Amino acid sequence: GDSVTQMEGPVTLSEEAFLTINCTYTATGYPSLFWYVQYPGEGLQLLLKATKADDKGSNKGFEATYRKETTSFHLEKGSVQVSDSAVYFCALARMDSSYKLIFGSGTRLLVRP
């Protein structure tokens, strides 16, 4: 079945460091890919998405490129801030009869001043 694998956390970085959170997926067909962020005590917020191969999603300085050849959708940010501390979830959805989101296990990011 479909699945999403994320790198284990927590990831601890100093402010202004470069961030990469790895995400790979297994799915039939051509799923849409998403990154969601969950701040402490809150629900999930959609961070960015990509719907087809080679698409780049971007938002708030975060970027991720849909790589079909490597089945990956790695999240990157050039300079993290303390306010980026949160749990990041990679997810996929197939635009067929299901439409459900399948999530990775989440990666906790801690940014220190």
Next chain:
Amino acid sequence: EAGVTQSPTHLIKTRGQQATLRCSPISGHTSVYWYQQALGLGLQFLLWYDEGEERNRGNFPPRFSGRQFPNYSSELNVNALELEDSALYLCASSFGGLARISSYEQYFGPGTRLTVT
């Protein structure tokens, strides 16, 4: 514009009782999804409602059920509560029909924290 709302924020029940969780989608959205975020198990899909009907169901027992009302709000019912049902229950909404295909995004509410003692 109001986002997805859920109530109650917290719910404490004892084993064997029933819990009812409520969700109101973003205006204009006709699809509602329920997810369970249990400690150590990650986020798992529970149920999907669209246009008042159940469209898809995750790998959960039948004591997890729900419905969608004509105004597209939704209820999740959990019967015969067990300790392992303790979790954060998240509701999400999206456009339905053809609009879902062109602009597929799910927007989440803040969740209901269910504690079973």
